[in-house]
Amino acid sequence: MLLELNGISKSFLGVRVLDGVGLQVRAGEVHAVVGENGAGKSTLMKIASGAHQPDAGMIHLDGDPVSFRDPRQAQAAGIGIIHQEFNLLPERTVAQNVFLGREPTRRGLVDLRAMHERTEELLASVGQEGISPQATAGTLGVARQQVVEIVKALSLDARVLIMDEPTASLADHEVELLYALVRRLQERGIGILYVSHRLKEVFDLSSRITVLKDGKLVTTLDTAATSPEALVRHMVGRELAHYYPPRATATPGPARLALKAAGNRKLHAIDLELRAGEVVGIGGLQGSGRSSLARAIFGVNRFSTGEMFLDGSPLHVRSPRHAVRAGIAYVTEDRKAEGLVLGQSVLDNAMLALRAVTPTVAGRAARAVGIRELLAGVQVHAAGERQEVRFLSGGNQQKVILARWLAMKPRILLFDEPTRGIDVGAKAAIHDLIRRLADDGAAVLMISSELPELIGMSDRIVVLRDGRVAGELPAGPPEESVVGLATGAGS
Amino acid sequence: MTAEATLPSRWRFGRLTGIGPILALLAVLLMVIAIRQPSFYDPPSLLAFLKRAAPLVILAAGQYFVIVAGDFDLSVGSLVTAEVVIAARLIDGDPAMTWPVVALMIGFGLMVGLANGLITTALRVPSFITTLGMYLILVGAVYTWTGGSPRGALTEEFRLLGRRGIEGIPFLQQLPYAVLVLAGIATIAVVLMRSDFGKVLLAVGGNPRAAALSGARVNLMRVIAFLISGLFAAVAAVLLGGFGGVSFQVGAGLEFTAITAVVLGGVVLGGGRGSVIGAMLGAVTLEVLFTLLNLFGVSGALKSAVQGLIIIAAVAIGRTRRN
Structure with missing residues (x-):
């Protein structure tokens, strides 16, 4: 077994996001990880790649227990991760990006020729001769930038590659390129952890699928022995409690x-x-x-x-x-960034739309009375209408925003x-x-x-x-x- | 709100904490002055102090609107200089020109404010850079226009505003015009900040995205803040021209003194928090401090070092208190 995660648990601020999750990756295997938003996929990948440390559980690489304090250590051990957003320096060349921070040197100077040659070899090894090591990374298309990321991981002798939603930013025709690349990596015996929402890709590429739900392991299935419908049932199955x-x-x-x-x-x-x-x-x-x-x-x-x-x-x-x-009223997804003025009071926040759109000098007192009634109607619990909203719970903050919009009828x-x-x-x-x-x-x-x-x-x-x-x-x-x-x- | 909601004593306290520290500091300084020089509290001398402080308080009030909306206005010092130098050359000792030129000064202040505002919002240049550029442009333009040394002269009518007052008032002797102008500006500033405009301006500084998504015209609000700053700087220039006289030094460094005053008054750089009363009290406190340093014979040359210390300390204390 190449990589083994056992009983991994992790909590953030007292909220358990992973609870005793385990999975194994074999050499040359594409192992898909699926689950709804918030199921814990990304956290698990971050733990495997050293960005987070587990509260409990063990990681084994080639059967030996390992623990990573940071992503660098994981890289050195042979675990690379390709993020949804790329970490390339757009102004630098492909070769400079691949060897960033560990450029080959000769007599104390960067050996450009060696760097270009080695980058070229790496690109060729995954069938990407079309990309020039001297091209500026930012001028490449998204798919090719992804190739550079993967090559960068390979240059570090990665044996396990984690791909987190690798197709999220790719166009349809670029996905084909990624498929070819993944198969090539597989042939080289690299184990791939493939996180994706898109079930088509999961079924096209993977040999096994691990399903997570609410931070727990649901099951690990052989891809050949299951169907998209069955997989979806595993992903959602739950009781209606509310x-x-x-x-x-x-x-x-x-x-x-x-x-x-x-x-x-x-x-x-x-x-x-x-x-x-x-x-x-x-x-x-x-x-x-x-x-x-x-x-x-x-x-x-x-x-x-x-x-x-x-x-x-x-x-x-x-x-x-x-x-x-x-x-029209719009209650945004991110209350703190786009909804509230955190340093202002409950009353000021509730009156924001009214004041911004229909400022008035006359009838201000009457308007404040109206807002107070709305705040009472939505049952905001606060120490007073002058309390700053940042001290309120999420639910009460949301009610203040509701009152703001209700005032606009x-x-x-x-x-x-x-x-x-x-x-x-x-x-x-x-x-x-x-x-x-x-x-x-x-x-x-x-x-x-x-x-x-x-x-x-x-x-x-x-x-x-x-x-x-x-x-x-x-x-x-x-x-x-x-x-x-x-x-x-x-x- | 639910039943337990309204606790008036608590919110009154909450409001006081905003200007509490600056009031305490001012009180301490005033006590030191009382011990060192009791005659400071004679009504005429007190009014003379206010007259001297008026331009800075007015500039701080203007600067407050810009800062609370999340921006900076570094151009006000050189705007004051430009206004005074321009006024002297245009009036050139001709009494008939006094009032038209005062009107022109107000217009010029608004124009500079408008330019600052439009460049910052429409061209998305950070206001720090916009107004720094405007500062340099004004300095260069005025030097060029006057050929290196200020020309012309202000009339006695013009100087009246900065120097004189209503005479023959019992007990006070003289009520300086500058103090009346200050009272007018302070009233306008406080009323503006209590109005819907002021509350939305605070929201714009506190969270521009949330304000925009609630229907606020964020850019317009920021432009108005710059307009107010330009207008108030023009008013301060009228007072300073009368009080001080015509030189390239008249407005030098005032932008930083005003920003120091605003920060000292508990207003948070970056916007959204602090009261205009606090900003104006900050300016008064700064003037009291300068008076004190003078009384203790501290060299005037140290003034800018003291300001530097204050602005760093005020921001540092503000940061640690909030976290």
Whole structure:
């Protein structure tokens, strides 16, 4: 056995992200690791490559126990990692990048010729003679930059290569190049840990698949003996522990917002209707365009093609301010970076949109009273309205943002991961609020990575994949259907 | 809010902590002065002190708006110099020119502020660089335009604002115009910061992304902050021209003194935190400190070293207190 991870556990800030996980990689094997967002894949890879240290568990390399204090030690032992984002210096040449920090020298000077020759050999050894060692790294396409990363790992005599979502930034035709490269590495006896959301790749390349869920090992399967459908069942299988507010009973009203073939750099030909009174869930993997969709509707990065209609009349949203004035509200995914002004008070945060969009001198007192009622309505627990929001819990912070938007009386609300990092009690309260808003006639769009939430809250679910609508599901679909559409396993 | 929500005593305390330290420091310095030179507290001498402090307090108020929005304005010192030198040459001793030129000075201050704001927002040049460049441009332009030494003269009418006051007031003897101007500017600044504009400006400095996603016109707000800074610098220039006289030194270093005052007043560099009252109190405190150094016979040459120490200490203390 080339690499063996046994009983690996890891906690961050008291939250257990890995719990006794183990897997083995054989020489010349492609071992896929799959799981939903937050399953612990990335943490496990970081532990294997020395970026994190496990709280418990053992790593064996060639049967000998090893422990890495940092990625350098892991590299020296023969474990390389290719990240989603590359670490190349864009202004340097390919050869300089490959030998960064350990350039071959002659009489104290960098031996350029030796460096170029060795880079050329390495490139040739993986069938990439087309890349010049003297090319500037930043001018290469994404796929070729990835090749340089891999060659860099090989130059360190890597015997285990970890690839974390290697195709995330590749175009379709570039994926073929990666496939060829992976097979070539396999022939050389290198063991590959292949993390991917895309089940097609997993089935095309791997010989075994390890499934993680909520930080635990579900199972390790032989690829030949399983199917995408069975794999998806392993990935999602769980109990529904949380109760969601009852869905809309009345038939939804007229379309508040409609998109016709709308697109931009990240989205392609999106058709979507949000009707008054319904909660439309948006499912999909990270990077599938979910947040881009909300941001485009809200005017952050606009649609460049297609049309958007608001209550039946065309509307081209120019800016978030324009969207707010048109009656659209957007609760962002990242509360701290994009939602709150952490150093300002509960009251100031709740009044931000009102003050920014409709500043007034007259009636300010009345307006503050209105905001206080809203804060009471969403049940913010704080030491006082003057308390700075940074001292509030995640749930209370989210309620302050909700109050901010409720003050604008929006007709369309866009929620991006509305309950991420929020405790169970506040979660239920926010779910109730979202449902109440819909019942009162708002059109709600809700993005969620958490499948139970997505399924429990939505009146229908639109699943995105690679910036396109992969399909639409009615209320309460099985998790497998959502994951199937999101990963393309069903097709 | 839930039932346990409103605890008035706590939020009052919370607000006080903002300007608490600067008030305490000011009180200590004032006590030292009381011991060393009790005559400082005679009303005429106190007013004379305020008259002297007025330009810096006004500059600090202007600088506050820019800093709290997350930017810097390094151009105000040279703007003051430019204004005074330009005024002297244009008025050239002709009383009829006084008021048109004062109006022109105000307009020029706004124009420089507008340029700073537009370059910083539309061209995305960091304000530190924009206003540093503007500082150099103004210095160079004024030197070139005057051929190396200031020409012309200010009229007595012009100097009135900086030097004189309403005479014959019982007990005070004279109420300086500069103090009245200061009171006006301070009122405008406080009202602005209590308004919706002020609260949104704080949000822009605290988290521009969140402000923009809530519908704020972030760039417009930042431009307005630079406009206010330019306007206030022009007002300070009118007072300083009357008070000091025409030279290339009149505004030298004032941008750093103003920034020191703002930071001393508890305003956080980078934006989003601090009150305009604190910034103005910071300027008063700085002037009191300079008065004290003078009383103790410390060389004026040390002034800039003291300022340097203060600005580093104030920022360092602010950082450690927040973490």
